[in-house]
Amino acid sequence: MSRVCKMSKNVREVFRLDELKDDIRRNMVALLGNDPRSKRKFSYYNALAYSVRERLVDLWMRTQSDYYDSMAKRVYYLSMEFLPGRFLMNYLTNMGIVDECREIVAELGFSLEELEEEEWDAGLGNGGLGRLASCYLDSMVSQNIPGYGYGILYDYGIFYQSIVNGNQEERCDNWRRHGCPWEITRLDTLYEVKFYGRSETYYDSDGNVRFRWVDTENVMAMPCDILIPGYGCSHVSNMRLWTAQSSREFNLSDFNRGDYIGAMHGKVMSENITKVLYPNDQFLQGMELRLKQQYFLVSATFQDILRRYLKQHTSLAALPEAVAVQLNDTHPAIAIPELMRLLMDVYGMGWDVAWDICTRTFAYTNHTVLPEALETWPVDLLGRLLPRHMQIIYEINRRFLEGVAATFPGDTERLSRMSVIQEEGGQRVRMANLAIVGSHTVNGVAALHSNILQTGLFRDFHEYYPRKIRNVTNGVTPRRWLMQCNPALSRLITQSIGPEWCCNLEKLRELVPLAEDSAFRDAWARAKLENKRLLSRYVLRKVQMGINPNTLFDMQFKRMHEYKRQLLNVMHVISLFNRIKDNPSADITPRTVLFGGKAAPGYYQAKLIIRLINEVARVVNADADVAGRLRVAFLPNYCISQAEKVVPAADLSEQISTAGMEASGTGNMKFALNGALTIGTLDGANVEIMEEVGAENIFIFGLKAHEVAEKRRSGYNPREFYxxxxxxxxxxxxxxxxxxxxxxxxxxxxxYDSLMHHGDYYMLMADYRPYMEAQAAVDALYLDQDQWVRKSILNAANMGKFSSDRSVMEYARGIWHVEPLGK
Ligand code: TH1
Structure with a gap:
């Protein structure tokens, strides 16, 4: 299925490595204006980055002309979030020049790792949704699928989290302050994006009624490209991120009236559109600026898509044969009325033809069933900001409901549930309904989640469009999430089964028999210990706390959310603490429990749980009876580069969301791929991880999704458990x-009250005892290191399914209808 990783025969030649050192010195002077003798790490990192990037530009242009010449169908992955993290090591890994580069950098007097640490993460996303987008770009280009990421270049990415007196404090993430060597800014390309104004009717020369959008306020969109090298670099793609620029004529009348400051104010305000990423994960705030960001992305992207398409086509009729657009959740769903508007108002098509093109172009991925995350926009807000789109949405809905009414005569309840317009509590546009109606395919992100979409959240739609809602289980790229982040284990795996695993993760199955080989188990355990030592040093640096690499590393790293139940983990920690205090000489498995994750700045309860973790840590870590057996720490500012240190060092991966609430999870995959054992509920992709690794190699506990639903219906009493x-x-x-x-x-x-007095919505009380029992089984197994390591190997060995290469191929074949190029 995957391509053999034939790294170019001679990377030294292809990437002119003999000239790399000179190029670094040259860029240091010519580009950065620095003295190469200064030995500043940051300058050397930058000079290296430019020298690496310039080696890809040729390949990138060649890839683009390949796409052009073959008239390949292109995939556009539209996402309000991307979470690439750092680029340097990813470029080197995919170019296959990590070792060569390490030597060259050493000759300049640095270690590659110290230069790597100079790079700021590109944190243009909140969590899993954005990281998934970045993994998919890696997998698309690595498998020669012509695809592009389209997103927003936020000036400020996800906030920097610090912990002050146990509390989360947010600082602004000024990630581009010192420049970003990976960006290729296209100062000469600008698209106009319109807002506000009104929709006007007129008659065209044939006497037909037509619409035009007039009296708008305009903002310009400027693209910035970041190259995305595929593994082995046979192809190099890019993500195109938009920044807002004020239009030149912005408030010309104010300038002309002599109101210079007033005119400048408008200019500054318009550039605000791409200032900051909204830091809410799965929580809709409904701010006008957010809707502006969404339309800004969509409008600029479609101008770019159509420009590229029209270079090779004279009519838009064949658009769906040349373009597939994937909507990453509903955030870019305004693209549906936007394409309708372009096809009808700008290119003169009639409704039916335009609608047919539209629905054959779009596909929509749903990533959550949490009600607070489902986007709805007040009709008056959307109608004011995008008046023509509001008209089109009404017409889409009118025609859609006509169809539903014909299929289900007299079922008015169903009509009101399925309507794109929610009537109760003031009219609102339901973006998920719009996305379903306007797409040919809708997918969930794990089997259980897609099932819940079909039978729960989108049940009416599933009955109306029986083949539209499908599943594509998420995946993660094995290049970043094993090869790059875990050199110790990667080396061992490659020595044992050869290098093909990184482009064909199913190959890891060849490790299964090695689980019975005690020398291999020892080597596996040594690699894990090395990673745990590295993490211990990092923890000491970051929070001035020593942790013991010989203890069980128990990790929960993800966004802070009540449904993810970090609190349940804390309750286990407190229970262990009590057991030790009650019986200080008890023989227990020594554990280090580590947490990391950001809370949305306005999410009071999540922030309070961070505080609780830190206060519990303070008490536990200071207690002499507990010393050496239990340690707790919260690592501030969880981000991609921190995950790359945490994931390889984990023994135990906590995936303990209330069943039915975590759509998929992808951290679960990264941890297991790196040999951690999972303790988790049957939620999201955990279900499939269990199927792959075997029930005997994972710690599953707690209520199942249908039991949670059943308990909610029949009445749940948390006090009973208390x-x-x-x-x-x-x-x-x-x-x-x-x-x-x-x-x-x-x-x-x-x-306390949320569990005891407010109904314990996430059912921690019900799952507490089963969780404690699962944790006891973890403790027992860890004492038998031989068995533990066996299971660790079997986990990694059976993670082949969770490569994003597999996910992307499923999208390509089943949804986008594109084939890898050159096959
Ligand atoms: C996450 C889901 O919570 C997670 O289970 C899944 O693995 C991941 O997406 C990738 O599919 C989501 N993140 C967001 C972020 C926002 C809105 C909805 C979701 S769902 C802003």
Whole structure:
């Protein structure tokens, strides 16, 4: 299925490595204006980055002309978020020149790792959704699928998290302050994006009624490209990120009236569109600026798509044969009425022809069923910002509901559920409904999640369009998430089964028999220990805490969310603490419990849980009885580059969301791929991970999705668990009574109350005891290192399915209808 990784026969020649050192010195002077003798790491990182980038530009242009010459169908992955992290090591890995580069850098007096640390993460996303987009770009280009990422170049990415007195504080992530050597800014390409104004009717020369959008306020979109090299570099693609520039004539009348400052104000305001990423993960705030960002992305992208298409075609009729557009959640779903508007108002098509083109072009991926994440926009807001789009949405809906009414006569309830316009509580546009109606295919991101879409959230749509809603299980790129982040394990794997695994992850199955080989198990354990040592040094640097690499590293790293249940993990920690205090000489498995993750700045409860983790850590880590057996830390500012250090060092991966709530998860895949064992619920992709690795190699516990749903219906009583479980009661009482916050006894009452008095929506109380039992099984297994390591190997060995190469090929064949180029 995947391409054999035939790294170019001679990378030294292809990438002119003999000239690399000179190029670094040259760029240092010519581009950066620095003295090569200064030995500043940051300058050397930059000079190296430019010298690496310039080696890809030729390949990139060649790839683009390949696409052009073959008239290949292109995939456009539209996403409000990308989370590429750092680029340097990814470029070197995919170019296959890490070792060569390390030597050259050493000759200049640096280690590659120290230069790598000079790079700021490109944090243009919140979490899994953005990271998935970046993994898919890597897999598309690595498999010669002509695809581009389209997104926004935010000046400020996801905020920088620091922990002050146990609390999260947000700082602005000024990631481009010192420039970004990977960006290729296209100062000469500008598209106009319109806002506000009104829709006007007129008669064309044939006497037909037509519409035009007039009296608009215009903003310019300027593209900035970042190259995306495929593994082995047979192809190089790019993501195109837009920045807002004020239009030259912006408020010309104000200038002319002599209101210079007033005119400049308008200019500055228009450039605000791409200032900052909204830091909410799965929570809709409904701000006008956010809708502006969405339309800005969509409008600029479609001008670019149509310009490229029209270079090779004279009519738009064949657009769906040449272009596939994937909507990454509903965030870019305004693209559907936008393409309708372009086809009808600008290119003069009639509704039916335009609609047919539209629905054959778009596909939509749903990533969540959380009600608070489902986008709806007030009709008056959307109608004011995008008046013509609002008209088109009404017409899409009118025709759609006509069809539904014909299929289900008299079922008015169904019509109101399926309508693109929500009527109750003031009219709002339901973006998910719009995206389903306007797409040929809708997919969920794991089997369970897609099933929930079909039978729950989108049930009516599934009945109406029985083949539209499908599944494509998420995946992660093995280049970044094993080869690059875990050199120790990668080396061992390559020595044992050869190098093909990184482009054909199913090959890892060849490790299965090696799990029975004790020498291999020892080598595997040594690689893991080396990673744990590296992480320990990082933890010492970051939070001035020593941790012992010989303890079980128990990790939960993901966005802070009540449904992800970091609190359940804390409740286990507190229980362990109590057991040790009750019986200081008890023989327990020593653990280091590490947490990381950002809370949305306005998410009070999530921030309070961060505080609780830090207060529990303070108490636990200071206790002499506990010393050497239990340690807890919260690592600030979880981001891609931190994940690259955390993931390879994990023994235990916590994936403990309330069943039915985590659409897929992708951290779960990264950890297991690096040999961590999973403790988790049957949620999202955990279900499929269990199927792949075998139920005996994973710790599954707790309510299943249908049981959660059933309990919600029949009435759930969290107090029952409190009353019947003394250990749980003690934990809850400690949290509620201020044991961990002696100076502020009521500090954690809201945490206590959410479980005890507000219905425990995420059912932590019900899952507490099963979780404790699963954790006890973890402890027991860890004492038997031989068995643990066996299972660790079997986990990695069976993760082949979760390569994003497989996901992307499923999209390519089943949804986009594109084939890898040159096959
Ligand atoms: C995440 C899902 O929570 C996660 O389960 C999934 O693995 C990942 O997407 C990739 O499919 C989501 N992130 C967001 C972010 C926003 C809105 C909705 C989702 S769903 C802003």
């Amino acid at each position: 009353e019947n479980d003394a250990e749980l009661r003690r934990v809850m009482d400690m949290i509620g009574s201020g044991f961990f916050s002696p100076d502020e006894r009521g500090l954690f009452s809201p945490v």
